[in-house]
Amino acid sequence: MVTNEVNQIVTEDLGHKDARMLDLAELDWHALTKFDYKNAPEFISRLTKEYLVPTEQFIFVVPEYNGSFPGILKLFIDLASIVNYNGLFMNSSVHLIGVSDGRTGNLRGLDQLSCILRHMGAKVIYKPMPISSIGKELVDGKLNLGLRKSLKNYLVNLRL
Secondary structure, eight states: OHHHHHHHHHHHHTOOTTOOOOOGGGSOGGGGSSOOSSSOOHHHHHHIIIIITTOSEEEEEEEOBTTBOOHHHHHHHHHHHHHHHHHHSTTOEEEEEEEOSSSSTTHHHHHHHHHHHHHTTOEEOOOOEEEOOGGGGEETTEEOHHHHHHHHHHHHHHOO
16 A cells, blocks of 8 residues: 555654554554444553654654545544543644645645644644655556655655
């Protein structure tokens, strides 16, 4: 999956030994078939405490889904906020990378996600990296050299 390759580049090229990736596509979402908004599932509590609460800087790699961002991301944020709303994104820095097969690199979805994160107290650094027409950017299923270079330059310029 293309988003996974972008995630890998982001994680490897940050140059921080503490950089970690949480890929929502790899989680067992079947555990969410029965839940309420009063008690987050145990695995969400664990992930929130391990990945989100101690983190001060985030990079979201967000694929476009129906003109926005995937609903599973919103659900994850909702459930994580049950565990620790005030400490979840409060005063953290957030950078956004959008991935789309369309022309805008999911800028609309990044705008919507930005609004949610700002509401939760995050400092969204709005210098997004939209990756548009991702299908045309592939060579043998991998990101072409030009896009890889652009992504690496974006990460260097974040000054994390």
